[in-house]
Structures are given as C-alpha cells and as structure tokens.
Amino acid sequence: MIKRLDLVRDRIGRAAGRSGRGQDAVTLVAVAKTVPAETIVAALNLGIRDLGENRVQEAEEKIFRVRSAPGGGQARWHLIGHLQRNKAARAVGAFDRVHGVDGLELAAALSRHAVAASRVLPVMIEVNVMGVASQFGVAPDEIEPLVRAVSELPGLALDGLMTVGARPGRAEDSRPAFARLREMRDRVARASGVRLPELSMGMSGDFEVAIEEGSTMVRVGAAIFGGRTSRA
Numbered sequence: 094m095i096k097r098l099d100l101v102r103d104r105i106g107r108a109a110g111r112s113g114r115g116q117d118a119v120t121l122v123a124v125a126k127t128v129p130a131e132t133i134v135a136a137l138n139l140g141i142r143d144l145g146e147n148r149v150q151e152a153e154e155k156i157f158r159v160r161s162a163p164g165g166g167q168a169r170w171h172l173i174g175h176l177q178r179n180k181a182a183r184a185v186g187a188f189d190r191v192h193g194v195d196g197l198e199l200a201a202a203l204s205r206h207a208v209a210a211s212r213v214l215p216v217m218i219e220v221n222v223m224g225v226a227s228q229f230g231v232a233p234d235e236i237e238p239l240v241r242a243v244s245e246l247p248g249l250a251l252d253g254l255m256t257v258g259a260r261p262g263r264a265e266d267s268r269p270a271f272a273r274l275r276e277m278r279d280r281v282a283r284a285s286g287v288r289l290p291e292l293s294m295g296m297s298g299d300f301e302v303a304i305e306e307g308s309t310m311v312r313v314g315a316a317i318f319g320g321r322t323s324r325a
C-alpha cells in the first residue's frame with residue numbers, strides 16, 4: 094500500500110502544480126469501501142486522514158472498529174455514495190461529511206438530525222453534469238435553487254459541489270464534466286452569494302484530470318488499496 098500511496102500523492106502533487114496550486118490544495122479521500130478495518134488503521138499510520146465509504150450500513154461497524162483502534166480517532170469519514178433519506182440519522186451519527194446531497198428532502202432530514210446532535214455537518218451537492226441516466230445527482234438547472242435552500246438549513250454547512258466522471262473510459266473522457274462543474278460552481282456561487290470552495294471530483298481513473306480542472310477533493314480507492322479491478 095505504501096508504494097501505491099506514495100505514487101498517488103506524487104501524482105496529486107504534480108497535477109496540483111499543473112493547475113497552479115500546491116499539493117495541500119487537494120484533499121485525498123481514501124475510498125475504503127472494500128477494505129477491512131485493519132487495513133484502514135494501517136493507512137492512518139501512513140498519514141491518511143480522510144476516508145470514504147459509500148454505504149452507511151456497511152461503514153458503521155468498520156467506523157466503530159477503526160475509531161476504537163489506537164490512532165483511529167484521527168480519521169474523518171466521508172459518505173461518498175448515494176444516501177437514502179431514511180438513513181439520514183445514521184449517516185449523521187457515523188460520518189463527518191456527506192458528498193452526495195441530491196435533494197431538499199434529504200438535506201432537510203440531515204439538517205434535522207445534525208441539529209438534534211448539536212453538530213454542523215459539512216455537505217456538498219451532487220450534480221449529474223452530463224445527464225447520464227445511471228448517475229445520481231441534480232440536473233444543472235436545479236443547482237442554484239437547491240444551493241439557496243440548503244444554505245439556509247441549520248446544522249448543515251454547504252460548501253461545494255460533487256460529481257462522478259465518465260466511466261468506464263479514459264481519463265480525458267471525464268474532463269468536460271469536470272470543467273463544467275467548476276463553471277457551474279463559479280456561476281452559482283456568484284448568483285447566490287453562497288461560498289462553494291470545494292469541488293469533489295476525480296477517482297482512481299481520472300483524478301489528475303479532475304485536479305487540473307480545479308478539484309479540491311479526490312476520492313481514490315483502487316489506486317491506493319489495489320484489489321478492485323472494476324471502478325463501480
């Protein structure tokens with residue numbers, strides 16, 4: 094894992110440089126959805142701090158096990174997958190950030206549970222930039238009203254947008270969607286007055302392209318942990 098992680102960090106640093114930024118402008122979220130708790134603890138020992146999981150139920154037990162391991166409390170947990178409204182309470186209980194808010198009802202449920210827990214939960218809105226049928230997220234013309242509404246909700250700190258690139262495919266296939274998400278962010282932030290500094294985009298297959306297009310959070314699983322051949 095250490096070799097793969099070093100390589101990923103090096104590639105992030107170079108891509109950040111090409112976008113005129115430093116390596117620390119990009120948060121590496123290590124996607125651990127298929128990885129056992131012991132491997133996650135080992136990753137924390139290698140300096141990983143941000144971990145991504147895509148299913149609440151499967152993550153809960155792992156998060157509990159990692160948190161009770163030595164040093165395990167340093168991890169920040171990102172929910173990167175689709176979230177159903179009826180799991181909002183558990184998501185608030187287990188996670189430090191939710192990447193994929195895709196509707197006002199889900200946002201309202203997260204808000205309610207965050208307020209009940211006396212927490213402020215950072216969230217991002219997921220956008221289906223290209224209108225791909227198999228992808229989650231709101232349509233581009235729904236971003237601005239949703240940004241305005243979610244930014245008013247107590248207990249949530251909306252600070253960015255998230256998307257999934259083209260797949261399967263070559264990294265360059267994702268570039269148009271990443272560039273467009275950044276443009277949409279710029280436009281919506283200007284129109285709404287809501288600051289949206291974060292852009293969660295880029296996975297193992299396309300994180301360098303995403304960083305070149307302005308990503309501030311890359312969600313990388315297979316390139317760090319190996320194993321999975323499919324990117325699904």
Ligand SMILES: *Cc1c(COP(=O)(O)O)cnc(C)c1O
Pocket residue numbers: 124126147173174257295296297298312313314315316321323324325
């Ligand atoms: C699995 C997953 C990732 C990471 O994919 P890799 O190809 O393993 O890097 C990123 N984002 C989401 C939403 C995922 O479900």
